[in-house]
Amino acid sequence: MKRTTKTRGIVAAEPPSIDPLEEFDPVSSSEENSPHKNDDANEGTFIIQDINLQPREYDEDSSDEEDIRNTIGNIPMNWYDEYPHIGYDLDGKKLMKPKQGDKLDDFLRRMEDPDFWKTVKDRQTGQNVVLSDKDVDLIGRIQSANVPDPSFDEYAPWIDWFSSEVMDTPLRAMPPSKASFLPSKIEKMKISKIVHAIKMGWIKPPQKPSTEKKFYMLWDSDDKADSIRRIHNHIPAPKTRLPGNAESYNPPSEYLLDDEELRDWEAKSDEPWKRRYNFIPQKFNSLREVPAYQNYIKERFERCLDLYLCPRAKKMRLTIKAEELVPQLPSPKDLQPFPTVLAVEYKGHTDMIRSISMELHGQFFASGSDDGTVKSKKYIYIYIVFVNTMENICLTCYFLVWEVATGRCVKTFKLGETVRWVEWCPNKSLSLVAVAVDSDVVIINPGVGDKFIVEKTDTLLAEPPELSNFISNERMVVAAQWEPFDQEKWDLGIRVMIRHFKPVRQVTWHGRGDYFSVVMPDGLNRSVIIHQLSTRRSQFPLNRSKGLIQCVLFHPIRPYFFIATQLHVRIYDLVKQEMVKKLMTSSKWISSLAIHPGGDNVIVGTYDKKVVWFDLDLSTKPYQTLRFHGNAVRSVAFHKRYPLFASGSDDCSLIVSHGMVYNDLLQNPLLVPVKKLRGHEKFNDFGILSVMWHNMQPWVFSSGADSTIKLYT
């Protein structure tokens, strides 16, 4: 349509000589489908030829929509790619796709057909159409941006329809209106309004706002603040660090970097924040020689970045000296007596001494060790060593002479296997030592001291009590068996022997000396057994053990029983048969346990270097945790009379501390370390294995892996 109208416009000057049919041709723009123009090809219409010479397509001389035999409409033709047909004709019959040649055909056609270059494919019918010369020309003109119609004359003379010449008589004979002569009233009103506003000073001529800032008295007083909304919890930015001597233009020469420091400075170019200075100190002879500082602007910029990007927080800074952190404690001098010097060194053992125990009167002590001898067979001894008593203390002040003078081994017992523990019976009228030998517990009469007591003990143990009315259960029979009387052993000094099913780690006596308890860490639920010497009976205090049991302890006064597992210490009431307390040690592995003779305070030594003090009246949490050892704590001990306790550790140090417990319940115990004693040597990473106090004197014994026992007085 567009095309036809254009044509009409152009030729409007001339009398139209157009076929009326053409003028009303509705589809003249779809040139391919106007085959009727074949007739007047010379008139500039289109020639369309079918290369396949399918006459059906051009049979009818019409270009109406109806003539399009494919009725599928304007749809993407690739929808029919899969089908043999390409659409439907008016009768609803399938229009089959024309035969498509293969590539070879295509190539041949390209070679042979001279019209190949102007052949296009009609997608609706699938047929090849050769464009007419006119079409080709048209496309060429469009491509080169020319007017598509070759007949259009761009440079035709201008037809001046409306002339600039004034005609003598007007075309319209209407007189001009009056308003066209008079000034506009409405405009006048508007203008007078503006004039009035200007006169009144309402409207001012545009003025450039002064760019200069005006300053005035912003704050009324120096230090009074108005209450307005402000930033919440403001943290002022810290000031920049003030320069030191190194930044001077003429610093003392020691501030200049030497070669090594300079190398270090340059090596840190990747991590400049680790440098000591962010510049290289320089020395100039005069101020005139100082150059511009290269990084000045950059440093100012970094400060700006810090101000608005750095997260701020308030940090408390301590202004105290290190000395002020050290607690104020009473001077050790005021807390005397306590052991200070090595008095006696007991040599004789050839292997590590695992355990020592003191007789009640403080005259003898027993020690057990695993001695390897020349025969490379393990011989186990008990040394009964005569302790220097009060009478000869004056002689023993110098440890050089002790060996000759006092450190005498009174008795030795050969037991054949590793002695893990020795414990002297706390009953004054009995002369007995309980010894843990591998999986046996042996009760020995050492035969030292008061002869009367020694004999009385022997007579007491000579005949075993009647066991007729007691039937022990099977669990117990497996776990522990009292050995019958054996003359051979009796001669060796062994009075009673109990065989256990697992190695025994610890033996501990009840205060009266009748009961004693045995710990076998591998025994699972049967780890702890309490034996009664007088009736030769045994019992399990626990049905189930809550962890790996390390050691046990009888309360000195009340019927309580302490069981230390790896992590906790449980306190059981033996009468009520229930747990009373559970002490939280907050350590990983308990090694040893000791109770204050008053019965209200317990110290626990642990393998993670701690000594933990519990005040049972206070809490089940530690009253104080002392971390003064450098290695695992193996043994702790309380003195029976003096307010002293000691701890021995694998770092070969024995620390004696003052541990005062007050009768006043409101006052907490006072713990002060008073002496660090060193003397033992390390052997196979073991230091001190056992610590013991003298029963009467403020003396402490320690046995170590270096096979010596040391007495400090």
Next chain:
Amino acid sequence: MGKIKKKFESGEGSLYLTRKQALRKLQLSLKMFRRLCILKGIYPREPKNRKRAQHGSTEKKTLYLKKDIQFLLHEPIVWKLREHKVYLRKKGRAKALRDYDGLKRIMDNKPTYSLDHIVKERYPTFVDAVRDLDDCLTLSFLFSTFPSMRFVPGGVSALCRRLTLEFLHYVIEARVLRKVFVSIKGYYYQADIKGQTITWIMSHNFGFQPQSPDEVDFRIMATFVEFYSTLLGFINFRLYHGANICYPPKLTAVNSGTENEKLGALTEDEFMEERIASLNQTIIRIQEDNPDGAVEVDEFPAGEDNEKLAEQRKELDRVNRLKNLFNGLKVFLNREVPRESLAFCIRAFGGTVSWDSGLFAGATFNQFDETITHQITDRNMQSTEQTQYLSRYYIQPQWVFDSINSATLLPVENYFQGAVLPPHISPFVVEREGDYVPPEKRKFLDMEKGIVTTGEVFTTEEQKTTEPEIVKTKKSKKGSKVESEPVPMAVERGMAEVVDLMKQKDDETKEEYRLRVMMIRNKHKRLYRRMMESRKRRNKEAEKMVKKRKKVAP
């Protein structure tokens, strides 16, 4: 059953917003947000527990206090920033359409904002503002040296120059300068204003050095300066009024008529500006205050704080002495010395100063004035064929700075022209116990305390070092005896063992202390160890410095 408590709805998890969340909440672009933060003084916060504050995430995010962001929400400048965005869009459009009339109109109506209320809001009291003056002054001094650049329009650097000069005039008039230090980075000045110690840096006087855009973003600095110039203006205004000086500064009189004739192409304003920039003329005061300025401190009867009071008094005396340090001195500056800093320093302590009139405006007397007491030179003038006067000292500029820092007029001998200068010591360093003190400073400190040490500087250290030597000789003597000859069999008379009671006591106290150290509470153990380590490190460093000093200057 109570209401189910959701995680992070209260407590630390609800206190913070990340930067992204803040941007969303404020509906601002990052650029605008940055500008707003700089102007309003909002900064990220370090949470007590980062994981909790970030709702469980552990990566490091920039966290702002939620309250701060809510505070920003009500800021009128936010709307101005949005208007500015629209303005830029309109301007760009008009430019693209070549609608120059429209462009002019749009540019005339450029939205502007004032920062006055922000200054008031950020600094509740005047003293607060003065306390925060350090960065403001340093940056303003830097910008005053800038040429006009893309993000630094010329007006900004001119404004900075004007404000900083005003500030310097105040420092001169109020005599509040306390310390000066010439470093390789620039001049550090410290003043005491309203009881606040303020330190600022002025770079050495050189031309602008272009910076790589990767390293320095002038836009950010310009935003800071935008705020700082407002702040400094208000502070100057109040300082001037507090000191009874009229603001903006006016000079007493344009003295010489000859100068006026030289005006030439300069306008009156430009002429005045140059005079002000010369820092060499007093400013008109609104009313004269008492010439001493200092208020007499009343004598208090000796009480418990007597010592403290005496110390305060001593400090006050020192300051009073310092204020009038250069009174009566007439100093002439040679052209090779930094004019501005020296003129400022000399005038801030009561001296009179001048320079060659061709060097800069504002010279008050010339080189041939017979009354000049000091002439500051940095070149050896003996080589040049200039007349030298016997009536004046020719000294190097460091004399001025060192004299100020020591609050006395130092002997000029060490600073004569051509002399090797003594080191320039930083007046800001306060040594802690165990720190290294350069011998020059120790000498000075001792002098101040009244201890006179003549000659050797290392005396104390030498004593220390000699002690072990004696011990060594003793030992060697013993050794030589043993080695010398097999001693003939004889019984020597036994000697009673000499017990060094002092040493014993010392050992005892040491052991006692060690035992107490064992009982340090677990909470403090690490802290104690760290403190001791740092003390040890400092001692080591001091030792190293002593060693270096000996090596360099034996």
